[in-house]
Amino acid sequence: MRDLPILESHDRPFLRAEDLVITRNGRRLLDVADLALGGTGPTLFLGPNGAGKSLLLRCLHGLIVADRGRVTQDGQPIGAEQRRRQAMVFQTPVLLRRSVAANLDYVLKRRGLARGARRARIAGLLEEGGLSGKDRQAARSLSGGEAQRLAILRALACDPEILFLDEPTSALDPAATQDIETMILRAARRGTRIVMITHDIGQARRLAHDIVLMQGGTVAESGPAHDFFDDPQSQAGRRFLAGGLVL
Ligand SMILES: Nc1ncnc2c1ncn2[C@@H]1O[C@H](COP(=O)(O)OP(=O)(O)O)[C@@H](O)[C@H]1O
Ligand SMILES: [Mg+2]
Incomplete structure (x- = not known):
């Protein structure tokens, strides 16, 4: 089945994965026909353990190169610039x-900012993260919560256009989770994807x-969050929301 791009045809995707396949030991771990991420709000990946979420995120970030297919950001293959x-x-x-400040300083220095800046x-940044x-x-x-806030601050210190987060709150309690969600x-809202x-x-x-x-390893369903939560279109979506296992 072909995955449905999640954007309207008039939107331009900022990320696109096409024909992406990863096979290991004869098992197809990832098989994404065509997934385009667009829109300005957060895109949330859901699915059971082992569904291929982390693998796909690593491909989108260029940490892993798939056996087949391509990932593009604004139409360009993921390279050093992307x-x-x-x-x-x-x-x-x-x-x-090192110290909290030194963790941020390291990133800013690498970006070439002068000492005063x-x-x-x-x-x-510390103020923004409550640190x-x-x-x-x-x-x-x-x-744990403070450390994750610092990790997010360090990512934001790079002024990224796209911020990937892989289960950033799964080890945190509800209060710490809320702080992270606020960040x-x-x-x-400032425009980071x-x-x-x-x-x-x-x-x-x-958030979504x-x-x-x-x-x-495949995209079972994708689209606007309110559509998904109101009326999931796939059996996997209906089962997932009902709390059942998606097999
Ligand atoms: N380097 C690897 N070699 C072999 N199998 C892997 C590798 N990385 C991940 N997998 C397998 O790929 C599947 C998807 O993993 P993952 O993307 O981490 O799932 P998720 O993040 O959805 O829980 C799992 O079955 C996992 O065991
Ligand atoms: Mg994972």
């Missing part, structure tokens, strides 16, 4: 063994403008 315009946040934050930007006053604390001593929505995986249907309802439901 990757510079993207950032990724994982479920478990990967932080440098870096200092001002770090202060702004003001923790600048000298060792990043590895932060709580993500703020970034989306959010492409995010979650297994939390409530979170998808709160568009939904991509994956199942067995």
Whole structure:
């Protein structure tokens, strides 16, 4: 079955995956015929464990090259230039063994910002992530929620056009999750394209403008979130929302 692009024909996709196939040990792990991401609001990927969500996200970010097919950003293949315009946040934050401020400084320095500009930007970022006053604390001593907020700040410090997040709140409690969701929505409102995986249907309802439901390495259904939640078009979608297993 051909996947349905999620955009209206007059929208231009910012990301497109075509004919994407990954096979390992004779198993087809990913098989995406044509998936186009457009629109300005967050796109949330849903689906059971092992559906291929993380693999697809890694392909879209250029971390993995599929056996077949192509990924394009604004019509261009994903290369160094495209990757510079993207950032990724994982479920478990990967932080440098340095202070909170040094984790942000590292990224800003790499981008060529002068010392004064870096200092001002770090202060702004820490404020945005509710981490003001923790600048000298060792990043590895932060709580799970604080560490994830820092990881998101570090991604945002790159001013990415696209921010990928792979289950960024699955290890966090509801309050910490809410803080992260607030940061993500703020970034989306400022124009950052959010492409995010979650297994939390409530979170998808709160954040998603568009939904991509994956199942067995394929896209079972994709489209506007309100359509999906009101009236899913696929059997996989109906089962998923009913809380049953999608097999
Ligand atoms: N490097 C790999 N080699 C072999 N199999 C892999 C590899 N990476 C992922 N897989 C398999 O691909 C399938 C999809 O994985 P993944 O994308 O992580 O699923 P999801 O994120 O939806 O839970 C799983 O069955 C997983 O075991
Ligand atoms: Mg995953």
